[in-house]
Structures are given as structure tokens and as C-alpha cells.
Amino acid sequence: MELDDLKATWKNSTSNHTSTSKNKIMELSQQKSYGPVAALKTALGKQVMIIPFLIVVLIVQALRKPDLQADPFFGLFAGIIVLASAFFVSAYFILGNMSRSDAPVADRLKSQVRSLGQLLWCYRLVSLAGVVMLAVFLEVFKGVGTARLMEPWYEIDSWLRWGTYAVLLIIVFILSRSRFHKDFGKHLDEIRQNLSAIE
Amino acid sequence: MADQQRKEAFAEQIAGNEALIWKICHLYGNTPEDRQDLFQEIMVQTWQSFDQFRGEAKFSTWVYQVALNTAISGIRKKRRSITIMPQEVMSDMADHSPPDDEQLQMLHKAIRQLNGIEKALTLLYLEDRSYREMEAILGISEATLRVKMNRVKEKLRKLTKA
Numbered sequence: 001m002e003l004d005d006l007k008a009t010w011k012n013s014t015s016n017h018t019s020t021s022k023n024k025i026m027e028l029s030q031q032k033s034y035g036p037v038a039a040l041k042t043a044l045g046k047q048v049m050i051i052p053f054l055i056v057v058l059i060v061q062a063l064r065k066p067d068l069q070a071d072p073f074f075g076l077f078a079g080i081i082v083l084a085s086a087f088f089v090s091a092y093f094i095l096g097n098m099s100r101s102d103a104p105v106a107d108r109l110k111s112q113v114r115s116l117g118q119l120l121w122c123y124r125l126v127s128l129a130g131v132v133m134l135a136v137f138l139e140v141f142k143g144v145g146t147a148r149l150m151e152p153w154y155e156i157d158s159w160l161r162w163g164t165y166a167v168l169l170i171i172v173f174i175l176s177r178s179r180f181h182k183d184f185g186k187h188l189d190e191i192r193q194n195l196s197a198i199e
Numbered sequence: 200m201a202d203q204q205r206k207e208a209f210a211e212q213i214a215g216n217e218a219l220i221w222k223i224c225h226l227y228g229n230t231p232e233d234r235q236d237l238f239q240e241i242m243v244q245t246w247q248s249f250d251q252f253r254g255e256a257k258f259s260t261w262v263y264q265v266a267l268n269t270a271i272s273g274i275r276k277k278r279r280s281i282t283i284m285p286q287e288v289m290s291d292m293a294d295h296s297p298p299d300d301e302q303l304q305m306l307h308k309a310i311r312q313l314n315g316i317e318k319a320l321t322l323l324y325l326e327d328r329s330y331r332e333m334e335a336i337l338g339i340s341e342a343t344l345r346v347k348m349n350r351v352k353e354k355l356r357k358l359t360k361a
Contacts, residue, residue: 003352006306010325019217022210028239029246035273101268102248104338108268191272197316
């Protein structure tokens with residue numbers, strides 16, 4: 001069977017189609033998207049809810065116990081909020097770039113691979129920065145403020161403590177990758193597969 | 200009012216290109232539900248991008264871009280089992296069952312075995328789109344498209360013989 005021989009039959013096959021009414025087209029266009037970008041937006045939308053909650057906790061604690069403001073861990077908490085907010089802002093712009101679907105197919109595939117890579121990079125960077133901040137605060141502010149509650153931790157040999165921080169970093173690195181891969185790995189693999197079919 | 204006019208203009212344009220959208224849905228969706236989901240997602244994506252259509256290219260070229268992008272990378276394979284579209288909307292949609300022609304059915308079966316890009320290429324070729332237009336839609340150079348098209352033809356020949 002030759003493809004060229006079927007061109008006419010293929011084109012005529014449209015004549016059997018009945019059409020969807022314009023009202024239904026309008027109705028369908030207003031439905032919710034179930035594409036990967038929408039899924040990412042939903043997932044991030046759920047996570048972003050934690051920010052106002054954390055800010056409220058931070059303010060309430062600061063008002064209730066003014067001396068807390070001098071506690072380094074209060075700074076750590078605030079730093080984590082800033083980090084998380086930075087991630088959500090970056091994700092917002094990355095998702096904005098991914099949303100456009102009126103570009104040539106090859107360009108869109110490349111842009112999606114790039115955007116998902118950026119998103120993973122941001123996610124991983126923020127997670128790792130959180131662990132580094134925790135380690136720095138624990139080690140720099142020994143015996144100050146809330147760190148006083150960690151007294152047994154400082155009794156452990158410093159090599160073991162630093163080793164634990166390193167292991168924690170590796171775990172977070174792996175977890176951030178596997179979590180992302182679980183959610184979007186299959187989709188990313190499919191995009192890469194299609195991209196390799198182009199190149 | 201302006202929004203309603205925009206919606207009507209959109210529906211008007213889509214109605215004129217509906218057949219080509221369904222052809223894409225047929226090639227990329229394996230089940231009737233997949234096709235209807237894909238059709239709906241294409242409607243959502245075209246509507247969301249409608250503001251960006253400046254009329255520099257033909258509307259059909261633009262629709263091909265959005266629809267193929269949605270079919271290739273804009274829809275997640277793993278879907279929930281619940282119906283995403285209200286039943287009354289689905290039942291009012293056009294009946295787009297597979298073609299009766301035996302040769303066309305065989306062709307559809309063979310095309311479904313191709314990868315996403317090859318499917319797009321075959322569709323555009325069957326629709327008699329010029330290589331220049333294919334380049335604009337797919338973002339692949341004309342020379343590469345010609346080479347790929349020859350390979351796809353060979354692949355389809357083998358698939359329909361098997």
C-alpha cells in the first residue's frame with residue numbers, strides 16, 4: 001500500500017464527518033485543562049498555600065514572644081520562607097513559558113525539556129539550600145536561642161555531625177530527583193523521545 | 200459582550216477546521232475517550248492561545264501547531280479514570296467513529312504505530328500540505344522533512360505489508 005495512493009481517499013474521508021455545534025465548541029474551550037502544565041500548576045498551587053500559613057506562624061510567634069526575633073532560628077525560619085517563595089516565583093515564570101502551545105512543534109519540545117530541566121534545577125537548589133541553611137545555623141549558632149535545645153546534638157563528634165549533614169544533602173538531592181521523576185519523568189521521557197525523532 | 204464576540208469568532212474559526220482537529224485526535228488517541236479528551240484539550244489550548252493569533256499565517260497552520268503540540272506533548276498519558284467532560288457535552292459532540300474504508304482503517308492502524316513526530320508528518324503529507332508549511336508547523340527544515348518523509352513512507356509500507 002503506497003501512501004500517495006491513499007491521499008485522495010484520506011481527504012474524502014472528512015466528508016462523512018458531522019460537526020460539533022459552535023455552542024459546544026465554546027463550551028468545550030471553557031473547560032479546565034488537563035495538560036501537564038495545568039497539572040504542574042495544580043501541584044504548585046497546593047504547595048504555595050503553605051507560604052501564607054508559615055508567614056502567619058512567623059508573625060504570631062514574633063508578636064507573642066518578642067525575644068524570639070533575636071533567635072537565629074527565627075531567621076532560619078524566615079529564610080526558608082524566602083527560599084520557598086523564590087522557588088514559587090521562578091516556577092510561575094517557567095510555567096508561563098511552558099504554557100504557549102502556538103509554536104512550531106520542535107521549538108515547543110525543546111522549550112518544554114528546557115523548562116522542565118529549569119524547574120527540576122530550581123526545586124533541587126531550593127531543597128539543598130534549605131539543608132545547607134539548617135546545617136550552617138546549627139553549627140554557627142551553637143547554644144544560642146532555640147539551638148540550646150539541641151545540646152545532645154553537639155555532644156556528638158563534629159565529624160559525625162558534618163557527615164550527617166552530608167548524608168542529608170545526598171538524600172535530599174536524590175529525593176528531589178525521584179519525586180520530580182515520579183511526577184513528570186514519564187512526560188519528560190516522552191518529550192525527549194519525540195525530540196530525538198526530530199534530530 | 201466583547202468576550203462573547205471573541206468566543207463566537209473562535210467557534211467560527213474552529214468549526215471551519217474541525218475535521219482536521221478530529222483527524223489529529225484519531226491518530227493520537229487510541230480509544231474514543233482518549234480522542235474526546237484530546238479534542239477537549241485542543242479546544243482549551245487553542246482558546247487560551249487565541250489572543251496570540253495575529254493572522255500572519257493561515258488559521259489552519261496555526262491550529263495545526265496548537266493541536267499537534269497538544270497531541271504530542273500537551274496531554275498526560277496517565278489520566279484519571281473519571282470523565283473529565285460533562286456527559287451532556289460529550290454526547291452532543293460530533294460522531295467521529297473510525298473510517299469505514301478498509302484501506303483507510305489499515306492505514307490508521309499503521310500510522311498509530313509511528314512515533315508522535317512521524318504521525319504528524321504523515322498527517323500533514325496526507326493533507327497535501329507543502330513542505331514549507333510543514334516546516335512552519337513542525338519547526339523542522341525542509342531538507343530534513345523530505346528525508347524523514349521517505350523513511351516514514353518506507354516504514355508504513357512495511358507496516359501495512361506485515
